[in-house]
Amino acid sequence: MKTFHCTNCQNLVYFENVTCLSCLATLAYLPEEREMAAVAPGDDGLWHHESRSYRPCANSVEHQVCNWAVPAEDTERLCRSCRLTHVIPNLSQPGNLEAWHRLELAKRRLLVTIFALGLPVARKSPSDRPGVEFDFLSDSAEPNGDSRRILTGHDNGFITINVAEADDVYRERQRTRQNEPYRTLLGHFRHEIGHYYWDRLVDGTPRQDEFRQVFGDERADYQLALRRHYDSGPPPNWENDFISAYASSHPWEDWAESWAHVLHMIDALETAESIGVSLNPPAADEPALTLPVRAASDDATQFDAMIRSWLSLTYALNSFTRGLGLPDSYPFVLSERVVEKLRFVYQTIRNYGATFKNA
Numbered sequence: 466m467k468t469f470h471c472t473n474c475q476n477l478v479y480f481e482n483v484t485c486l487s488c489l490a491t492l493a494y495l496p497e498e499r500e501m502a503a504v505a506p507g508d509d510g511l512w513h514h515e516s517r518s519y520r521p522c523a524n525s526v527e528h529q530v531c532n533w534a535v536p537a538e539d540t541e542r543l544c545r546s547c548r549l550t551h552v553i554p555n556l557s558q559p560g561n562l563e564a565w566h567r568l569e570l571a572k573r574r575l576l577v578t579i580f581a582l583g584l585p586v587a588r589k590s591p592s593d594r595p596g597v598e599f600d601f602l603s604d605s606a607e608p609n610g611d612s613r614r615i616l617t618g619h620d621n622g623f624i625t626i627n628v629a630e631a632d633d634v635y636r637e638r639q640r641t642r643q644n645e646p647y648r649t650l651l652g653h654f655r656h657e658i659g660h661y662y663w664d665r666l667v668d669g670t671p672r673q674d675e676f677r678q679v680f681g682d683e684r685a686d687y688q689l690a691l692r693r694h695y696d697s698g699p700p701p702n703w704e705n706d707f708i709s710a711y712a713s714s715h716p717w718e719d720w721a722e723s724w725a726h727v728l729h730m731i732d733a734l735e736t737a738e739s740i741g742v743s744l745n746p747p748a749a750d751e752p753a754l755t756l757p758v759r760a761a762s763d764d765a766t767q768f769d770a771m772i773r774s775w776l777s778l779t780y781a782l783n784s785f786t787r788g789l790g791l792p793d794s795y796p797f798v799l800s801e802r803v804v805e806k807l808r809f810v811y812q813t814i815r816n817y818g819a820t821f822k823n824a
Contacts, residue, residue: 466480467738469500471488471501472502472514480574480577481570483532494532519537521534522542523547524544546572546573547569549597549598551599551600554603564628565601567631568626568631571653574732575655585817597622597623599625601625602626618660619660621664644710645710646797647795655729658724659721659723663717666813672816675809676809677716680720683716683717699714705800706803707719708722708797708806720806727807727810734775737754738756742778743755744781752781764815765808772807782795
């Protein structure tokens with residue numbers, strides 16, 4: 466994600482801010498412009514920025530969990546992100562308002578990347594049956610004494626996130642229990658929407674045959690594959706072929722894990738470019754980094770440049786976190802097979818853009 470500055474005083478501000486700490490201007494994110502803007506409240510009850518007028522998202526007015534603006538001419542009460550949420554957490558439960566805030570923030574970070582890539586994303590409706598919706602649900606006890614456990618997952622455009630994942634302690638406990646090197650709330654969103662985009666961009670398209678050559682045949686029994694994974698664990702030396710142990714369970718999960726990593730790369734490299742990160746080591750055999758990487762003439766060359774930059778950036782990130790006594794920020798190994806899969810995901814995204822422009 467790029468860095469932001471207050472449009473009133475040019476002070477550095479962050480994606481989560483609602484007020485500029487320098488000039489005290491009210492801030493709102495304008496998704497159409499990808500801008501954190503200082504907005505001026507008017508006598509008409511609207512926010513004004515330059516020549517346009519906006520309304521605060523209803524979830525900002527009523528619950529203070531959103532900082533996105535809605536164009537004044539839009540008939541929706543909710544912003545482009547919040548309107549995709551179908552079920553919110555039960556706000557009568559302690560802690561759920563804060564958890565909802567964290568969930569929406571992670572979703573907004575996901576959508577900033579999705580919008581920038583020009584990928585199709587819209588709320589489910591009779592006119593857009595392949596749309597996407599998010600349900601934020603909690604485990605619960607049933608009247609008969611049984612318990613209902615919510616599984617984070619995707620089903621035909623419905624993405625369910627267990628509200629407990631917004632709790633750092635719970636998420637770390639689950640990460641340790643499942644022997645995962647990495648588990649974040651944003652990572653969940655990027656993974657689950659990867660399943661949605663497999664349905665939209667691969668299933669039933671000319672890319673499906675190539676997908677099977679790269680990832681395997683997704684027609685393999687999914688539930689059986691997951692049961693085998695949880696009972697027996699990943700295959701020996703899985704690191705040679707998969708980005709994560711979970712990716713080895715089934716081609717769909719391999720795709721979703723790879724999709725999430727491509728979004729990680731795109732977002733982090735944009736951030737590095739925006740803040741002017743570069744690596745100029747004294748030795749020629751040490752990782753170097755020069756951004757941007759978009760000047761390549763074709764997708765293949767651009768992807769190769771992105772991978773080289775990514776390996777250098779993660780080397781630096783891991784070196785910093787180790788120096789702080791923390792685990793690696795990016796605890797993954799990119800084998801040749803994994804890079805091939807990331808390339809397929811990247812090209813699928815780029816091909817959609819080319820197809821859309823030529824339609």
